[in-house]
Amino acid sequence: MKIAVGSDHGGFFYKEKIKEYLKSKKYEVVDKGTYSPEPVDYPYFGEEVAKSVASGEVNFGIIICGTGIGISIAANKVPGVRAALCTNEFMARMARSHNDANVLALGQRVIGLDHALTVIDVFLETEFEGGRHERRVRLIHDIEKGKI
Numbered sequence: 001m002k003i004a005v006g007s008d009h010g011g012f013f014y015k016e017k018i019k020e021y022l023k024s025k026k027y028e029v030v031d032k033g034t035y036s037p038e039p040v041d042y043p044y045f046g047e048e049v050a051k052s053v054a055s056g057e058v059n060f061g062i063i064i065c066g067t068g069i070g071i072s073i074a075a076n077k078v079p080g081v082r083a084a085l086c087t088n089e090f091m092a093r094m095a096r097s098h099n100d101a102n103v104l105a106l107g108q109r110v111i112g113l114d115h116a117l118t119v120i121d122v123f124l125e126t127e128f129e130g131g132r133h134e135r136r137v138r139l140i141h142d143i144e145k146g147k148i
Contacts, residue, residue, distance in 0.1 A: 011064025046074030
């Protein structure tokens with residue numbers, strides 16, 4: 001499985017740790033930046049990860065900023081992306097199983113690193129249930145296309 005990761009300066013430390021963790025679990029990791037803790041603007045990195053997911057370059061994305069809010073808003077502007085800000089395992093499980101989320105957003109200033117790694121595991125290991133949830137995901141696609 002191929003995973004894109006990206007962050008601004010507020011999530012840089014976690015991004016580097018998450019890359020190491022994912023590689024240790026044999027995931028292929030694509031780093032979309034930022035590449036230092038120098039101040040940068042999060043929308044660029046949310047968009048880069050989101051575009052790599054939407055294009056099929058990668059299977060999933062993980063984005064990190066200080067809270068996870070701004071970078072998830074930016075990522076969700078890319079059609080085909082369903083970025084979910086998750087602070088616990090339940091949210092990660094529901095984001096995948098009910099919403100077919102394909103990008104996980106985390107906040108470095110909100111969640112501890114060990115807990116973030118657990119949330120990542122749950123997100124990546126949970127399958128989309130389909131069924132009644134499929135209709136709702138299709139409605140999201142229709143909104144993106146201006147059909148609703």
